[in-house]
Amino acid sequence: MDAVQPTLVTRLNAEWEWLCADRGNADRVRSWMLDAGVLDEDQAPAELGELCTLLRKRSERDEPEFSDAWMGVLLRRVSAGDGRDAELAARVLVQAMLPLACRMLRDCVRSGESSEDVAQVVIASLWEVVRTYPIARRLRRVATGLRMELWHRVSRELKRELAPSEHLDEAWVAALPGGVEPADAVEPVLLARAAEEAGLRAAASAVEELEGARGEMVALLVWALEREVLTTEAASGICDHYREGAVQDAAAASAWGVSPVALRRRRSRAVSRLRQAAPQWAEAA
Known part of the structure; x- marks a missing residue:
């Protein structure tokens, strides 16, 4: 980038x-x-x-229930669609997630693509x-749900909006595992x-495997975990079994x-x- x-x-x-x-914004939130x-x-x-910084730091330190609480307050305001309050609540959440979006943006920009174009896709998502x-x-x-939804949407929108690049910059290529084609790496x-x-750490550690049918299966498992269709243990069992070179039962x-x-x-x-849940995933894809 x-x-x-x-x-x-x-x-x-x-x-x-x-x-x-604007002190009024702080008072409302x-x-x-x-x-x-x-x-x-x-x-x-x-x-x-300062208030939003405190909420983020507490989220990093405390149990997930704290994030659920403050993000839930804002998301309910957003879903109510109540004019200025809904816009302010959405804006606070966007700012809270902006560092994540910027990291995703850096991962997505390939040689020949403008960081401005990719930023438009990521921020709109x-x-x-x-x-x-x-x-x-x-x-x-x-x-976690917000992060997963952002990953799904950015992944889809980049395919739809940006044509594949022929090459990636040298720094990106150097970071890729052996055998990964740069044009398919994003x-x-x-x-x-x-x-x-x-929580699928075994899949995360083998980027070179996350293409084709294997990539589709892992994407489905990520979705199933986020929707609580499967436990981490169940998803890991499937992920480990249906792969090349899997160990015997x-x-x-x-x-x-x-x-x-x-x-x-x-x-x-x-x-x-x-x-049973796969049709819902296909519909959302």
Whole structure:
């Protein structure tokens, strides 16, 4: 990516400073958090930037329930579509997720593509994810859900909006595992990040495998974990079994501390649940 920050990101950061300078914005967001019991009166800074920094730091330190609480407050405002409040709530969430979007942007830009063009795709996807997140149905693991939704949308939109580049810059190529074709590397790298976030660390560590049918399967497993269709254990079992060079069931069962028969039954149940849910994934893709 260009050393210069994309203009769109610069504008968002400048706009954020302007929003923070308006005390009314801080008062509104602060009152939402106090009314919901997310923060106590003596905990909540009066300045919007400081308040949001506190929420992010607490999210990193505390259990996921804290992220669910404050992000849920904002997402319910967004989904209510109540004019200025909905716009402000969405804007706070966009700013909170902007560092993630910028990291994704850096991963996506290939030689011959403009960072400005990719930024348009990533930031537009971020706004869409914030505005459409189904908070009424998905109250838990909200931060993870938002990140996964952003990965899915960016991955789809880059395919749709930007033509494949013939080559990647040298730094990107040097970072790729052996055997990965540069022109095909963007989606597997994003998928590896999503797999790691979802808990499929074995898949995340083998970027070179995340293409074709294997990539589609891992993308489905990431989706299934985010929707809580499968547990991490069940998804990992499927991911480890259906791959080239997979260990035999006896060895895998020993590693899991179960019998081979129990392992096969567990995997069969997981595959059945995945098969039932797959049409929903296909519809969302």
